[in-house]
Amino acid sequence: MSKRVTIKDVATEAGVSVTTVSFVLNGKGGGVSQSTKERIFCAAEKLRYTPNHTARSLVMGRTNMIGVIVPSITNTFFAELVRNLQRRFAKQGYDIILSNNEESARKDLKSIDLLAGRNIDGIMLTPSAESLSPENIGLLKEAIGKLSVPCLFLDRYVHGYPHVSLDNSASAYSLTDYLVSRGHTKIGVVTGPMQLNSSANRLKGLRKRLSESGLTLCESCLFEGQYDLETGERAAEYFLQTDVTAVVAFSDIQAYGIYKRLKECGKRVPEDLSVVGIDDNVYSALLDRPLTTMRQPIAELADAAVMRLVQMMNGEELSPLPKMQAQLVERESVKLLHGKAEEEE
Amino acid sequence: MSKRVTIKDVATEAGVSVTTVSFVLNGKGGGVSQSTKERIFCAAEKLRYTPNHTARSLVMGRTNMIGVIVPSITNTFFAELVRNLQRRFAKQGYDIILSNNEESARKDLKSIDLLAGRNIDGIMLTPSAESLSPENIGLLKEAIGKLSVPCLFLDRYVHGYPHVSLDNSASAYSLTDYLVSRGHTKIGVVTGPMQLNSSANRLKGLRKRLSESGLTLCESCLFEGQYDLETGERAAEYFLQTDVTAVVAFSDIQAYGIYKRLKECGKRVPEDLSVVGIDDNVYSALLDRPLTTMRQPIAELADAAVMRLVQMMNGEELSPLPKMQAQLVERESVKLLHGKAEEEE
DNA sequence: AAAGCGTACTAAATCGTTTTACTAAAACGC
DNA sequence: GCGTTTTAGTAAAACGATTTAGTACGCTTT
Numbered sequence A, B: 001m002s003k004r005v006t007i008k009d010v011a012t013e014a015g016v017s018v019t020t021v022s023f024v025l026n027g028k029g030g031g032v033s034q035s036t037k038e039r040i041f042c043a044a045e046k047l048r049y050t051p052n053h054t055a056r057s058l059v060m061g062r063t064n065m066i067g068v069i070v071p072s073i074t075n076t077f078f079a080e081l082v083r084n085l086q087r088r089f090a091k092q093g094y095d096i097i098l099s100n101n102e103e104s105a106r107k108d109l110k111s112i113d114l115l116a117g118r119n120i121d122g123i124m125l126t127p128s129a130e131s132l133s134p135e136n137i138g139l140l141k142e143a144i145g146k147l148s149v150p151c152l153f154l155d156r157y158v159h160g161y162p163h164v165s166l167d168n169s170a171s172a173y174s175l176t177d178y179l180v181s182r183g184h185t186k187i188g189v190v191t192g193p194m195q196l197n198s199s200a201n202r203l204k205g206l207r208k209r210l211s212e213s214g215l216t217l218c219e220s221c222l223f224e225g226q227y228d229l230e231t232g233e234r235a236a237e238y239f240l241q242t243d244v245t246a247v248v249a250f251s252d253i254q255a256y257g258i259y260k261r262l263k264e265c266g267k268r269v270p271e272d273l274s275v276v277g278i279d280d281n282v283y284s285a286l287l288d289r290p291l292t293t294m295r296q297p298i299a300e301l302a303d304a305a306v307m308r309l310v311q312m313m314n315g316e317e318l319s320p321l322p323k324m325q326a327q328l329v330e331r332e333s334v335k336l337l338h339g340k341a342e343e344e345e
Numbered sequence C: 001a002a003a004g005c006g007t008a009c010t011a012a013a014t015c016g017t018t019t020t021a022c023t024a025a026a027a028c029g030c
Numbered sequence D: 001g002c003g004t005t006t007t008a009g010t011a012a013a014a015c016g017a018t019t020t021a022g023t024a025c026g027c028t029t030t
Helices: A007-014 A018-025 A034-047 A053-060 A076-091 A105-117 A137-146 A168-181 A197-212 A229-240 A252-264 A298-314 A340-344 B007-014 B018-025 B034-047 B053-060 B076-091 B105-117 B137-146 B168-181 B197-212 B229-240 B252-264 B298-313 B340-344
Strands: A065-070 A095-100 A122-125 A151-154 A187-191 A222-224 A246-249 A274-279 A292-295 A327-329 B065-070 B095-100 B122-125 B151-154 B187-191 B222-224 B246-249 B274-279 B292-295 B327-329
Touching: A007 A018, A007 A034, A018 A034, A053 B053, A065 A076, A065 A105, A076 A095, A076 A298, A076 B095, A095 A105, A095 B076, A095 B095, A105 A122, A105 A137, A122 A298, A151 A298, A168 A187, A168 A197, A168 A246, A168 A274, A168 A292, A168 A327, A187 A197, A187 A229, A222 A229, A229 A246, A229 A252, A246 A252, A252 A274, B007 B018, B007 B034, B018 B034, B065 B076, B065 B105, B076 B095, B076 B298, B095 B105, B105 B122, B105 B137, B122 B298, B151 B298, B168 B187, B168 B197, B168 B246, B168 B274, B168 B292, B168 B327, B187 B197, B187 B229, B222 B229, B229 B246, B229 B252, B246 B252, B252 B274
Parallel strands: A065 A095, A065 A122, A122 A151, A187 A222, A187 A246, A246 A274, A274 A292, B065 B095, B065 B122, B122 B151, B187 B222, B187 B246, B246 B274, B274 B292
Antiparallel strands: A292 A327, B292 B327
């Protein structure tokens, strides 16, 4: 392990001062002769000089690193999101430090502090549901407040703070509209944690569409849970005992849970129960009966988020956000109820 | 955005020198009186001092950051791996910089350089298949060679370099054994890129078990591809035209592809074709006919890898690696061929 | 020939830590 | 009371860059 080559070595090799080397290598060699420039480039090349990022960060006060906090990297949605974020940040010259917080409020707080200590230039934050609960949200706000760098909420957010997120209400509205158009009136819904804007707003959108058809969501048709498989399973069990003909799951993974339990009970999708989801995970198309769902515009979401955070870090004016809309992907998980379909046309 | 509190501020507040503050805060306050210590802790607390990691890194020559390079974060296996790595590294005081290289050799090389410039303390590397191909492997070796920090290959590796990886041969051996015990003799196989040790060794294990029963893998029973859905789909199409009764897919995702195409052709698993996979993704249990597969010991893999890399970074002696074994998870994707089963008992 | 002005380059401060080598004062042995 | 050791603390160098404020030199002007 030989000592790393420093700018000083290059300077000595080229027979100039470190100042000049720094200027030239950073393209600010305004008043440097062509011959000197060449000598410096040659020396740098010869010694295989690579600048020390740490030293640079110390003096410049910026690290070109972004902290990315997600609640669950194994969730397909977040994996895809992280992938897109990384790609786009890399293009802008930023690396990302990943923190996977396993839906834990404690870890959220801890990693925010840790990242701050690393002098990252900004944080892209999708907090755990736990962090957004009434008893914890204060702590989260406090941690964000202490930060000396911009923080952008992604997907899940705290009201009043900068964020980039899907138009969740519209998303659920479309889905409900589709169900209604297929003749369903007794509709069940399985949500995620209600402190998440995604669940709250999706529920709003669903209710809106329902009320436009003079329908209402009865108490017993609402099943609150997590965005996970098990919630879907329990929901399936529950709805089997009701008279709902269709259920909208607020995430595909929940829909998978419904499929699973239904099959275990000897029931079938969509013959016995229609199911729709939100996300459009890769697996949704592979199911026995491919799932009708809303495709999340993950790439655009990441695009907008990166653009916005970069603007915030540069102190630029924030450009208006495009409305991020999910798109209905119709497959085979919804039964057409007779007699009703015509009516809607 | 107020200036960050430095050690100097703490020193002033406590009325001592920065040296003393540094010693005390780092628990090396051997010759410092109790009262002074307390003053310093109070001052630090009061000013909400957090040390500047960048400055510390510069002088100490270590960053406590690990570069983690994966070929595809959206692949469930790698997502799970990264999750486990992050958790364990965090416990050891390391943060991870994630690089998702989208199975690109060019990106592999680029990110190794980038990470080196960041003075990371070590690299956990799962290269793209492309990087391991004969024409690219030289470049990869060169990039690794230039590194002044330890690099540990994970899952995929270059022969002769430190690595942690599954016992792939044994894994495929078990799977084949299971198939044979269920009476299958005409067995097809769909592999990943053959330059990957995972595919090469799995094939070896499969062949070994076959030959033990006096069987051989005929040329036409081998379908080489990627670890992806589409390869599975194409393989299904292919094997439908042969007389194989069972196919072992070298990854679950390929098995999903087989399921998909089979259904599109009006065929069923396992009635028309038995299928097994390797990985045990969460989705494998959810399929119409749950998939029999080998469960990868991802947590142990991550454990061993982190331990080993930490040892390498500390210059410690390397403890022997436990053999990492996958475990058969029997579900419903393999048909029992009559007449043969008894014979095996 | 003195003043002014580019041009080409550099010395030195700075960023926030850690750590080595030192000092001043107190305590101790005798 | 003199030398020695211990205690409690500090000054200053170092890490490897960037950047401000120069300097030295030659060339025009007037």
